[in-house]
Amino acid sequence: MANEQAIQAELQEKFPYFSEKINVSGDRRIWAEVEPANFFEAFDYIVKKMDFPVLCIITGLDSGDNLELIYHLSRRDGTMLNLKTFIPKANPVHKTVMVDYFPGAELYERELVDLLGMRIEGLPEGNRYPLPDDWPEGQYPLRKDWTADILDKLDKQPEEK
Amino acid sequence: MNPDKIVKIPMGPQHPALKEPACFTISLNGEKLVDLDLRLGYNHRGIEKAAEERTYIQNIYLLERICGICSHSHTTCMIQCVEQIAGLEVPARGRWLRTMVGELERVHSHLLWLGVAAHEVGFDTLLMYSWRDREIVMDLLAAMTGNRVNYSFNLIGGAKLDITEEQKKDILKAVDALEERTKYYIEVATEETTLVARLSNVGYISLDDVMRIGVVGPTGRASGLDSDARKDDPYAAYDEIPFKVITDTHCDVYGRALVRMGELMESYKIIRYVLQNLPDGPIAVKAPRKIPAGEAISRYEAPRGEDVHYVRANGTDKPERMRVRAPTMVNLLAVPKMLKGDNLADVAITIAAIDPCFSCTDRAIRVSDYDGGNAKVMTWEETRQFSIDWYRKNGVDFTELNKRFANRIK
């Protein structure tokens, strides 16, 4: 696991805020956490200087007061660095990585917009994904407080008028 | 370019060339393609949300239904995450058996692809031949696992079923036959003039673009990208089995066909190797019902490209979050790039050449009144009641039958 530890050490040296927040969980798996304010500094360095040319996925999840975004980056040799950041639900705004880094991230970011109610700045106009065009505003199915019967209630309201 | 000459043709959501709904709006200038607009999500079934409400055991069966073709891929990928979190060590025999089913799945998927691709270019004979031969491997899978499509061969902690000596012999015999047939298809694909003419220089994408967009699987390998999760991030038994990663430098549909044919030949070798070197021992370890808190990510080289699954456990028997990425999700973004300047006739085969699989939420059931246009929405319970009433009105009544069943259960 020398390779993984080298990556860990390099990041810790370069960015002091990683000192406590980076660990290696096994072969080819590194997990790191970063504040949204420092995110792009670290992301830029990892992608461009440390040679992580692949973005496998972006996982978005609802962790209480925050929306947690995990960027799963990978090297061609299979080493994965999973970079986490927490965005407050009150103001869920994050910048896009699609334009400057990974054009292939378009669908992942659209999913974050549709399913978790993230606002991704700089994401070009385009078709929504994956929800239908007539999906009610402000309903984000992957948030933990959302259940499917909310839709039934919403659909009944116009009829009652 | 004169904007009056641009014609927009919708391909989808329903179209004979697409086996699943997706909408490609094509802008044409004569027969030449100018622009392509993607609208996806017609298949969104909310599996990620549904997975959070089910136990890990139930999720095996749920994730199997993400895709009928790569059902084993998705479950294996998810189960590997869970095993990592729970710290389970899968016995060697279990891992080897998983590998073999995975390879059999690759064989049936690639043969299916060959048929679909041939159909897209109007070569129905090759479709009929390759699908006929695909039955051989489907029968094998049915004999091994009990099912043709959703095998449910995986358990958390290993494989569900062991393999008998007789099955081994059947598989070896079938693999020999399939290898013979595949050689013939390679011959057809490389020598039949009309087929080569339709596949060559179609859907071109350079290695640079492939790396930039992050294309995976045979589509990427056909542009010379040497990337295969089985080699890069070995799982199951792939670090113990010798095999080659097939790449090609044609960068077009023809290259993608050659890569898939080459992978078929490699798969036969892997299957033989597994059968000859299958370690003895148990096939599974017992897994706890509740998985300790933690997170893991796993990669799996499905027939169509790399599956990536992320699972976060919270200490209960249900996952906190399950994230699925199917290969098509990135590969589709390469399609507009591939199609720039190609002909209308090439659209179907180029889309087919990435072997797309449009997977995806639960929706409210909407019953639109045919004439009035005002939507009437029924809940699941109402729909069920409606159907019962409708059948009763038409003389089919299950109440008696229900009573009889209820009595028998007592």
Add this chain to the structure above:
Amino acid sequence: MAASIIEMIVFPGFIFLGVLGMIFEYVDRILYARLQNRKGPPWFQPFADFIKLGAKEDVIPREADSRMFKLAPILAAAAAVVASFYIPMWGGSALHSFTGDAVVVIYLLTIPTVSFFLAGWYSTSLYSTVGAVRTITQLFAYEVPLFLVILAPGILAGTWSLSGMAVFYSQHPLLCLTNVLGFVVAIVALQGKLERIPFDIPEAETEIVAGTFTEYSGRLLAIFRLAIDIETVVGAALVSAIFLPFGIGLGGVLGCLVFIIKIAVVMFILAVFKTSMARLRIEQMVNFCWKYVAPAAVLQLFISMILGAFIGDAFIGGGE
């Protein structure tokens, strides 16, 4: 007069051709299926399809020109039937025959193709329009070679009457061998005319749904399909009358049988052709026709002209 009306309508006219067309549709389908290692349909399938389609509602798109929309299939079927009257089937001459009827037959056989174009164009749907444009583009590619190779044997025979040609070649069967190249070109062009694989570009299912026929349903579609069936038989009969002039003048049941066997042979070649290839792109098809098929047709024309000039005189006298 009455006899000739019966000939036109019943035998060997419209009804006979329709039935024969459907029988040969079955032959084509079963051959195609067996070559693909499938079981194929039962013998009555084309008839069942026809009856079923006939019982269905005709849906005419609101945007379409309804008169042209309805007229196109009838035009196609009528032209194909009329063309058959000039083709010698058995018994030395055709139902009707005059000097230069070969040219008329080729023109009549162009009408179904033009009516496919009109049908697609007046359907106004996108897929139909693309299909219609492809039909016409393709027409320009195969029509010239077809014209040349149908007329070339006539030069040697010294007549442009189909019956005359048939009689001439049945009297001098060895001269048929000079037309082998023409036969090959005719088969290729016929495949294009009938819009079959690899030239089924105007109705390419995976690209433009059903092309010209996308908006058609019910009786109108049934008539279209009948027209295609008849066109197939007439096309095969035309090719076999000129290039396989055996058994002409046998008459009666035997002649009829030889005629059907000849068509079956042509159909078999067409089916093998269809089975063993992938669909070309439109520009590949046009390239192929102009680069290879048209020069071959011209070569056939030269062969016939040279032979006609040197040895033809010795034979001529059979035709007109």
